Amino acid sequence: MKKVYSAAKSALDGLLFDGMTIAAGGFGLCGIPENLIQSIKESGVKNLTIASNNAGVDGFGLGLLLQDMQVKKMISSYVGENDLFMQQYLAGDLEIEFNPQGTLAERLRAGGAGIPGFYTATGVGTKIAEGKELKEFDGKTYVLERGLKADLAIVKAWKGDEQGNLTYRKTAMNFNPECATAGTVTVAEVEELVPVGALDKMSIHTPGVYVQRIFEGKHEKRIEQRTTRAA
């Protein structure tokens, strides 16, 4: 069982199909699977539903998939940074399902954990709860949210090994561990592929059981809001 691939293209071989659902890690442009997104763009696959907290920016990250209208629907909490996105959205070419950020994260975790539904107070009394089942627990009202699974999860980690074990770095972790669990197949790109045993066993954030394919890639790691103080 070899999990290691040479690059994004081979790692995605046979996995893509029109109309599929993809869960993508990353928050803004931080910790996004840059190489896999680029390769999905090049594949030309269409009608994608993508669960990702954000939608990238024009010309980078998930924004790349908008250039050829590959995305049918986004499941996101915030999509403000992308003009092309907004054009397609306003033109009715792109559907968006807004999920509160914590609900999206928990939906992905639940999907990966075999939990088809859970109750949360988030969104009760708002548009988000409309049409969803409400239930009272101990006198407080909660809304039923569904676990979310994806045909494919694409994630980015700092280091990974040949068994698919992954370690993330700082806030580049974000949604990646949840997405990794929610994919029927999960493909991981890492900055550094290390020998099995080289990772600290107590800081393997995604155990290899969740990762079917892995490759080492180069990462631009573009910064969205460069904010500094005087030295």
Added chain:
Amino acid sequence: MKKVYSAAKSALDGLLFDGMTIAAGGFGLCGIPENLIQSIKESGVKNLTIASNNAGVDGFGLGLLLQDMQVKKMISSYVGENDLFMQQYLAGDLEIEFNPQGTLAERLRAGGAGIPGFYTATGVGTKIAEGKELKEFDGKTYVLERGLKADLAIVKAWKGDEQGNLTYRKTAMNFNPECATAGTVTVAEVEELVPVGALDKMSIHTPGVYVQRIFEGKHEKRIEQRTTRAA
């Protein structure tokens, strides 16, 4: 805000009351909060409901709390290793609520995560689901399980710092992270209290926000099933 205490007794000061619910980390005798259990025994607090995967052994771990009949009810998945437990159970002095191990773990996580209920396939069609709400998702039946919170959580970690950040070691992690989130107040005992900044930031398994009190203790770490192979 000083979280550091000198020992179990002072760390528990003012927290114990008769009839309270305690969530206790550990699996078997592995990763149990030895010092806190001993101190709870000495406090004489009564009528406890304890959520813990197991119930210790005679004279060690949670078994200590049975000697003076301090426990009213256990919420556990397996309690086989304790004669005194069985005597009190058979005599009707001790109530037990069996939870499947994964359901117990998820109930504690949910309790700590503000999720009052979740659906699982575990136990559907068995005694465990009797009297609980069933619901169908995508043609499969699931049972509603409730989030579980405790008045107090007692956990044991390998290393911790003065901010309450905790790092566990190997399988001594087990239920400790879940219990830490489920306590209204959480007290942690560690093998080594280290300066803030000394823990690897990517392997802090329990962030300090969950820990209100912490102390360094000595640990016997008794082994339940010493099993070896020839060298």
Added chain:
Amino acid sequence: MPWDRNQMAERAALELEDGFYVNLGIGIPTLVSNYVPEDYDITLQSENGMLGMGAFPTEEEIDPDLINAGKQTVTELERTSYFSSSQSFAMIRGGHINLSILGAMEVSETGDLANWMIPGRLVKGMGGAMDLVAGVQRIVVIMDHANKAGESKLLKKCSLPLTGQGVVDRVITNLGVFDIVEGGLRLVELAPEVTMDEVHEKTEAAIVI
């Protein structure tokens, strides 16, 4: 004289207690961190997965793997821990964060809060705001008392789609500090030289004594 942005942030800093874990929204709430008392041990949570958020980095310190929920580059502290999004919101939803200070477009007299969408305008999404207002122990809103057209933002009922229902504990505006209580807003404090008459005039929501 009504408070300016910085004075509102300074007033909001009085909401902090030593040892608090706090989540600050973008905009004026971010300024609150400039007014934390020196002897207080305050830990800032950033909902993208960080507890113990530090200052903005120097040019040399910039790390693309280290940003806050506003996607700005930040730094870490000795105490910092990192975690995934589901863990971050478990912390928020589970009531482990003591205080969130955030901005709003409207607040109602029953504590409803609207700050994520204006019908007819481009909707960017709620991000983590709905989780924060539903989960954090105490919600303090900082906002101008009236909008640019001079209309009260403290309403009987929000006109905009809600972010959360009955979630606000306290509102700090340029005119004063108000708690949401049974029956409406209770005045806690007035900005210097602001009169009760002015507040009444500029407030649609019921004010209770």
Added chain:
Amino acid sequence: MPWDRNQMAERAALELEDGFYVNLGIGIPTLVSNYVPEDYDITLQSENGMLGMGAFPTEEEIDPDLINAGKQTVTELERTSYFSSSQSFAMIRGGHINLSILGAMEVSETGDLANWMIPGRLVKGMGGAMDLVAGVQRIVVIMDHANKAGESKLLKKCSLPLTGQGVVDRVITNLGVFDIVEGGLRLVELAPEVTMDEVHEKTEAAIVI
């Protein structure tokens, strides 16, 4: 000649596929690890929070912080990762473990499994068994075909309280291998010199061809 314990375990090892993540119950299932083909890359999960469980330790290697779900001391491997109980069962419940091989007291012709309590006897609890049978992709049971009184353990309906309903995929007994299919048990394989007549005689559950 019916299989003995080791032969049942050896037969069960044929259920493994290269790359599988596997959870083995206590008792005979544990023996399966002795028969893993050398060229297979198999990872054992231990539900107390470990993926990549190694052999028992030598005296020198014993570590009280390193035990398996049977509370026995074990060792780690290069590939090993550790995680908390909720993460361990997220893995199990979410269907990420390929195969679980476990013992049973009774299995019904519809795949019901009973292995955790006998009414009137001391009940110790189900541990992780209910989660495993409900969540793991494929459930293979190893058990004797009949109990000590000679009564079939493959029943039309379990007499004991269930661990899981309709969860068993395959049963390996000392007499042979049986799949749970529409209508009952389908014989997959007989132990050497065991006849179909003997199986019919010793099986209460319906056998389909």
